[in-house]
Amino acid sequence: MTSQASAPSASPADPENSGDGALVIVGTPIGNLSDASPRLLEILRTADVLAVEDTRTLHRLAAGLGVNVTGRVVTHHEHNETARTAELLDEVRRGKTVAVLSDAGMPTVSDPGFPLVRAAAQAGLPVTVLPGPSAVLAALAVSGLPTDRFTFEGFLARKKGERAAQLAALATEQRTMVFYESPHRLADMLIALREAMGGDRRAAVCRELTKLHEEVLRDDLDGLVAWATQNQVRGEIVVVLHGAAPAVAPDPEDLTAAVEELVATSDIKLKAAARQVATEHGVSTRRLYDAVIAARAEG
Numbered sequence: 001m002t003s004q005a006s007a008p009s010a011s012p013a014d015p016e017n018s019g020d021g022a023l024v025i026v027g028t029p030i031g032n033l034s035d036a037s038p039r040l041l042e043i044l045r046t047a048d049v050l051a052v053e054d055t056r057t058l059h060r061l062a063a064g065l066g067v068n069v070t071g072r073v074v075t076h077h078e079h080n081e082t083a084r085t086a087e088l089l090d091e092v093r094r095g096k097t098v099a100v101l102s103d104a105g106m107p108t109v110s111d112p113g114f115p116l117v118r119a120a121a122q123a124g125l126p127v128t129v130l131p132g133p134s135a136v137l138a139a140l141a142v143s144g145l146p147t148d149r150f151t152f153e154g155f156l157a158r159k160k161g162e163r164a165a166q167l168a169a170l171a172t173e174q175r176t177m178v179f180y181e182s183p184h185r186l187a188d189m190l191i192a193l194r195e196a197m198g199g200d201r202r203a204a205v206c207r208e209l210t211k212l213h214e215e216v217l218r219d220d221l222d223g224l225v226a227w228a229t230q231n232q233v234r235g236e237i238v239v240v241l242h243g244a245a246p247a248v249a250p251d252p253e254d255l256t257a258a259v260e261e262l263v264a265t266s267d268i269k270l271k272a273a274a275r276q277v278a279t280e281h282g283v284s285t286r287r288l289y290d291a292v293i294a295a296r297a298e299g
Helices: 038-046 055-065 081-093 114-122 135-142 160-170 183-197 221-230 252-265 270-281 285-298
Strands: 022-026 049-052 072-075 097-101 127-130 150-155 176-181 202-207 215-220 237-241
Touching: 022 038, 022 081, 022 114, 038 055, 038 097, 038 127, 049 055, 049 081, 055 072, 072 081, 081 097, 081 114, 114 127, 135 176, 135 202, 135 237, 160 183, 176 183, 183 202, 183 221, 183 237, 202 221, 215 221, 252 270, 252 285, 270 285
Parallel strands: 022 097, 022 127, 049 072, 049 097, 150 176
Antiparallel strands: 176 237, 202 215, 202 237
């Protein structure tokens, strides 16, 4: 199978050692500083501009890693990222390496960075990534829940009505779901999950991943609600939720009576009635029609 795509914009594989400008999305440790890669240390030392959520967090990270930051440090957070975008892209155009860091983990994933990356891509400027730890993938890996297909949902809405609507839309989602939540809202969030998904749905609460007090609780939602309401939960929280069981289509033979009733109570002919009932129940129209004919022959 072949596919066609427009030519990608240039993205240097190692921008910290390149003379060309580039926007570098930089993953940072989510807890344990030993997870820092040699490339992270190098980009901290050599980047011309470091765009960070909080300058204090950057300096603590650099001090913990024994790195001397020499580049210009600017803030880049949810309140100013739109205004900051043009300035940072101009730096890239001038041949500068601009490193984008969030407080922990990967920028753009429930953290600032997406508008900047989108604008750089649209402008044809080089964008590359320095991969690092991710709370989403770390929680998924240790959850004990299926990892072959998953969806990241971030933080749920705080308002009950909006949150209920979100969860109603996810109630039949068959992929494993990953959420972020703050510790003081965790109990309410788990209760809302139980109301939408049922108390027997399996889930995992992952707390303080990679840190000294890392804890992973695996249980059904009934058990996790009991735990969260009885304990004072602290730390960074990721919730991983098992997907819904696949819907099982009924046997066409069990729907023949519904087809016959529809024919008897309306002007719809047999084929149209079989098509309508089959569509409603997610079965093959041909198989249902044949089942009705077979039932009539037996009767």
